[in-house]
Amino acid sequence: MEKPLAFRMRPRNLDEVVGQQHLVGPGKIIRRMVTAKMLSSMILYGPPGTGKTSIASAIAGSTQYAFRMLNAATDTKKDLQIVAEEAKMSGTVILLLDEVHRLDKTKQDFLLPHLESGRIIMIGATTENPYITINPAIRSRTQIFEVKPLTESDILTAVDQALADKERGLGNYPVEIEETARRHLSRATNGDLRSALNGLELAVRSTPPEADGIIHLTLTVMEECLQRKALTHDKDGDAHYDVISAFQKSIRGSDVNAALHYLARLVEAGDLAIICRRLMVIGYEDIGLANPAAAARTVNAVLAAERLGLPEARIPLADTVVDLCLSPKSNSAYVAVDAALADIREGNAGAVPDHLRDSHYQGAKDLGRGIGYQYPHDFENAWVDQQYLPDKLKNASYYQPKATGKYEQALGQQYQRIQQWRQQHTNSKKN
Template identity: 55%
Template sequence: MLFASEPLSVRMRPRNIDEIVGQQHIIGPHTALYKMIKNGHVPSLLLYGEPGVGKTSLAHAIAGTVQRDFFAINATASGKKEMEEVVETAKLTGNVILFIDEIHRFNKAQQDYLLPHIEQGLITLIGATTENPFHEVNPAIRSRCGQIKQLKRLEPDDILILLRRALHDRDRGLGTLAVDMEERLLSMIAEASGGDARLALNLLETIIYASQKDDGSVHVDEQTVRECVENRGFTHDKKGDTYYSLLSAFQKSVRGSDVDAALHYLARLLEGGDLAAVCRRLLVIAYEDIGLANPMMGVKVQAAIAAVERLGLPEARIPLSVVTIELCLSAKSNSAYKALDAAIHDVRSGKIGDIPDHLKDAHYKGASVLGHGKGYQYPHDYPNSWVFQQYLPDELLGVKYYSPKQNGDEKYYAKVYERLEQLKQQSHFRK
């Protein structure tokens, strides 16, 4: 079998938007983008998503649909010279489509040169990035792009369509070969690709090459597929948008008491190797989401973190599994930090007032002349170490920040809080 000059994933790129598989939320026949492209109008676009979800393929398909000159550059390797050549072509032929991969790496000089040509209609920009454009792409570029679309990982069924298409396409794919391959083995490739179409197609090509016999026939067996796909289904974009989404999904799964989901995201984070981030997030969860409903979870998480630091991976997964499951199944409360946030909001809004004189510092000479500390009642001198007196500034009397929940251990704190509120009311009435 002769080696093709381009990878299968490149050869099988869709030639128009009707050949796009998946991404129906962006380019399905019902979408506005599909309709405007079919009518010959291409807006400047920003496409973002994980590697292999089809950003480059979508750009090629759009250009192929409208039959317009198409140029592709990479922001990490191309400079002003390449863009000047595109602009000169556009001046001769009319509007061209310029695809810029890794557009978030564009420097200011490149942007300043390109922006006026976009505004004048010489260039239609399609930018692609693996980063969240709202965080990483310069606002000047974003403002020129009428559409910002997030591409999603393909489903295994979508990947299967692409694999079958590649096996049967005689012009661009593997259709000229007599491939003997069971459907279940295609499904193994689809599952192992993790939604990455480029990976799936290149895996298929690798497997075909590894399975060809001396007589030219191709019989694919399970062992060959397993060897080729081993450990290929996991990707970890450390410090990228996906990384932070994993941390977010992990915490939200714990907060929602979904043990299996929490363990899934924990496994993905651990495969990325960032123990420190996992430990920080667990500590946040213990106080943000568990809080007063189970105050001991903070102590338990700290103990688990100490064990993780001593053990390292792979043994660190053991205490992490225990504490993650316990956090999931624990009673939940966010009342404590919500109460503080309410108080912080008042302070930032200027609702502070003067500290009552009897609470002011009286440990310096002359304080008594100012009335500081006068009338202060020392709670430990009274039964149950409690006495009624004013603590809040006059302007904030009656304000309530803390709203106790009836979850877990907080039931006890709620009873104490309610009893204190009753005593305050009774004492204030008597006074």
């Protein structure tokens, strides 16, 4: 049986990797490691179908090392021993260890000395956060890199390559794909290239040629093969973004009915990942300090929705939409950090004041580090009159509290009290 298209199109070297340029692009860390022939074991973590296996395969192809694949959950210690024996014979083996967070102590204890010797270069792949799920003994012997969801442009690039490649892809099929179908393929899979290529291959192989001998892939065909409805059949493809934009703006504008309408359109399109991400952004950007508990509830609802999957996920999502719509709104913290970022990007940063610098090393006092720092807990209210901002920004003010929720009202009152106290101390120094 022929291997799936996603398997056949795996990159043979780093230049063929689609996306993840923050890791494999020119001058980036993994490319540097390969170029310098200084590979070390690593853990790649991120969503399914984003290129973890592809990067491992490309590293092996670029270095000409032997490449083996195992699964930490299902393969045994004996399987690891076979790889170790091969490493002794050939010198170095790159081992892709899928679900590395499932590695038990017996396998781990066997693997550790081989990682330390460099005979096995392990590339662990996981969808779980390795800082939480992976044993510290493994973490300390690896570098950890986050693999990000592919962009629509990345997926379109890979789709076009698969359609053109006559050796590994679908280049021997006479295919014409409508632009709306092509765009739906890139959007409906939410950055999962494996799903996109699987859907494309199914569409090509299951659609009979028409009278002109051409396999015509329409939006309807792609919807069926992906089991994801497009938001609309608009020709310019902007409806996808229009609905997402209207969804957030309806919640920001406290219109429950409109927000539920746009939620329903996104649910019908199967865009669970987009809904979840957008709701968490809204919880912190538009609700913010006016109602922090609503943002926390949003995170919990998103976790529930991801566990449940569609269609049941619509229930916690609907609860959250109503909650966020009717919540008081504040963007004060979001505006404040953007104002601070604007200063930094314009070069207005300045040196950290000497009394705030790290003093926990030999010779720090000789450099004047930490001298004169006053510990706030030694003072009433933990308020102390000392400068925290760099000299060139010492009078900067970024946060402007709003009074749209009880929580931020309380924060605003405390902020004003501290500002007034500081002003009084400044005036007393002048006098």
